[in-house]
Amino acid sequence: MSNRTNGDKACSDTLGLSRRELLQALGGGAIAAAGAGGLLLPSPARAYRTNARIVIAGAGAAGLAAANRLSRALEGAHITLIDRRKRHVYQPGLTMIATGIWQPGKIIDENRRYVPRNVEWVDAMVAEFDPDADRLVTDQGQVIDYDYLLVTTGLHLDFAAIEGMDPALIGREGIGCVYDTPEHAVGTWQMIDQFINAGGQGLFTRGPGGIKCAGAPLKVAMLAEDLASRRGRREALQLSYNAPSDGLFSQPQIDGFLREEFPARDIAINWHHRLVGIEPERRRASFQTPQGMARLDYDFIHVVPPMRAPDALGDSALAWQTGPFAEDGNWLEVDRHSMRHTRYPNVFGAGDCVGTPIGKTAASVKAQVPVAVANLVDTIRGRESGAAYNGYTSCPLITRRGRAMLVEFDYSLAMVPSFTFIDPYREHWVPWVLKEQMLQAAYNAMLRGRI
Numbered sequence: 001m002s003n004r005t006n007g008d009k010a011c012s013d014t015l016g017l018s019r020r021e022l023l024q025a026l027g028g029g030a031i032a033a034a035g036a037g038g039l040l041l042p043s044p045a046r047a048y049r050t051n052a053r054i055v056i057a058g059a060g061a062a063g064l065a066a067a068n069r070l071s072r073a074l075e076g077a078h079i080t081l082i083d084r085r086k087r088h089v090y091q092p093g094l095t096m097i098a099t100g101i102w103q104p105g106k107i108i109d110e111n112r113r114y115v116p117r118n119v120e121w122v123d124a125m126v127a128e129f130d131p132d133a134d135r136l137v138t139d140q141g142q143v144i145d146y147d148y149l150l151v152t153t154g155l156h157l158d159f160a161a162i163e164g165m166d167p168a169l170i171g172r173e174g175i176g177c178v179y180d181t182p183e184h185a186v187g188t189w190q191m192i193d194q195f196i197n198a199g200g201q202g203l204f205t206r207g208p209g210g211i212k213c214a215g216a217p218l219k220v221a222m223l224a225e226d227l228a229s230r231r232g233r234r235e236a237l238q239l240s241y242n243a244p245s246d247g248l249f250s251q252p253q254i255d256g257f258l259r260e261e262f263p264a265r266d267i268a269i270n271w272h273h274r275l276v277g278i279e280p281e282r283r284r285a286s287f288q289t290p291q292g293m294a295r296l297d298y299d300f301i302h303v304v305p306p307m308r309a310p311d312a313l314g315d316s317a318l319a320w321q322t323g324p325f326a327e328d329g330n331w332l333e334v335d336r337h338s339m340r341h342t343r344y345p346n347v348f349g350a351g352d353c354v355g356t357p358i359g360k361t362a363a364s365v366k367a368q369v370p371v372a373v374a375n376l377v378d379t380i381r382g383r384e385s386g387a388a389y390n391g392y393t394s395c396p397l398i399t400r401r402g403r404a405m406l407v408e409f410d411y412s413l414a415m416v417p418s419f420t421f422i423d424p425y426r427e428h429w430v431p432w433v434l435k436e437q438m439l440q441a442a443y444n445a446m447l448r449g450r451i
């Protein structure tokens with residue numbers, strides 16, 4: 001299954017396409033994403049007239065995409081978007097910043113450019129959800145009543161769950177983390193760069209349970225290894241990937257690929273190693289293992305914290321109260337297909353905050369938001385709602401600079417490739433070109449609710 005030596009020639013033989021022809025064939029980012037995104041639901045031809053009060057909590061990828069779709073689908077609705085964050089970060093680009101491929105300016109945008117005119121933006125955070133009273137309270141003390149609620153708060157990076165860790169340490173003392181801000185992604189790149197030049201012990205980690213873009217920690221490890229090889233510094237580094245469980249990736253064939261790929265590239269795998277503590281001044285990390293605590297020295301460590309729902313959501317009645325999605329991260333309780341809350345039928349959710357078996361990616365947001373919006377609009381119209389999310393998620397799994405695998409799968413964990421001419425089990429340049437040149441435009445089109 002794995003093929004580590006694909007060159008442009010092999011790829012071009014397989015596809016019968018040159019890089020330029022591919023770009024022409026895909027016709028730019030929006031068309032690429034129309035393929036690499038699963039479900040596309042047509043907007044209703046005419047907006048439906050209503051005076052419903054709809055609140056969207058969280059103006060990230062899912063919240064903005066939903067605001068745009070709702071504002072077009074409904075006329076007269078009072079739509080409120082709540083979030084204090086003004087800056088919009090194209091998070092899939094953080095991996096490119098943290099590995100020295102892009103500059104941070106490329107991924108920083110402003111939310112206001114995507115907020116539709118007929119949507120009221122409340123500059124605050126939700127402090128408390130009260131779904132029994134159909135209302136919420138902001139951290140400014142504002143009480144907001146709603147008829148329908150869409151929860152799109154994303155997730156919380158729980159650095160505090162790792163003893164001694166603080167996001168302020170990222171970019172110092174050999175500590176990196178791709179998941180935080182663009183500034184910290186730059187700091188991560190500085191740490192990786194210094195580590196490769198100086199040599200030593202590199203530890204790569206992954207938070208347990210549901211994390212966003214579960215491919216990102218793997219990509220950082222493989223890109224660091226690739227860069228060291230290119231610089232002729234590979235012999236100076238000892239690398240290990242510390243997996244908190246007994247798997248590397250949820251999709252079985254890709255998991256199988258990585259289980260071969262890491263040892264082949266001399267990246268040791270420590271199974272059941274969960275990062276629980278860090279001593280920056282000693283450059284030592286503690287891992288909980290079935291045999292007890294393991295302490296490993298490092299010169300560079302990639303810290304990936306556990307992730308969970310933001311407190312306002314996780315502490316509320318909207319969160320799963322029992323079961324795996326309660327224990328894993330207090331995620332939002334929704335039906336995994338309709339994206340509707342199971343106990344509060346006027347509440348819907350999308351994005352990283354939802355408790356579904358898979359799907360904390362922008363690609364999932366692109367598939368989930370049209371479903372949540374269609375079902376919400378149908379409910380307002382008093383119609384049977386039938387849109388269903390199939391669990392679609394996607395990750396351009398970068399294996400080395402210039403090479404990636406386009407991994408797309410759904411709840412069944414079966415691969416669902418959008419492009420039949422790309423072999424999803426092989427590394428080649430086409431998914432790399434998608435990632436490097438096209439998917440950001442597709443993401444922006446998604447924010448506008450266009451795809």
Ligand SMILES: Cc1cc2nc3c(=O)[nH]c(=O)nc-3n(C[C@H](O)[C@H](O)[C@H](O)COP(=O)(O)OP(=O)(O)OC[C@H]3O[C@@H](n4cnc5c(N)ncnc54)[C@H](O)[C@@H]3O)c2cc1C
Pocket residue numbers: 057058059060061062063082083084085090091092093094095124125126127152153154155178179180212213216310312313350351352353360361362363364365394395396
């Ligand atoms: C390093 C990295 C690499 C990635 N790579 C990929 C990739 O290759 N492909 C891919 O498809 N996806 C990738 N992703 C994942 C993708 O970026 C996320 O899944 C997506 O951004 C989730 O969108 P969201 O709207 O749920 O959350 P976000 O975009 O994070 O937005 C959540 C918003 O909610 C707000 N909020 C939080 N709490 C409250 C509150 N109490 N009240 C009001 N607002 C609140 C926040 O301020 C934020 O603006 C990557 C992510 C990272 C970090």
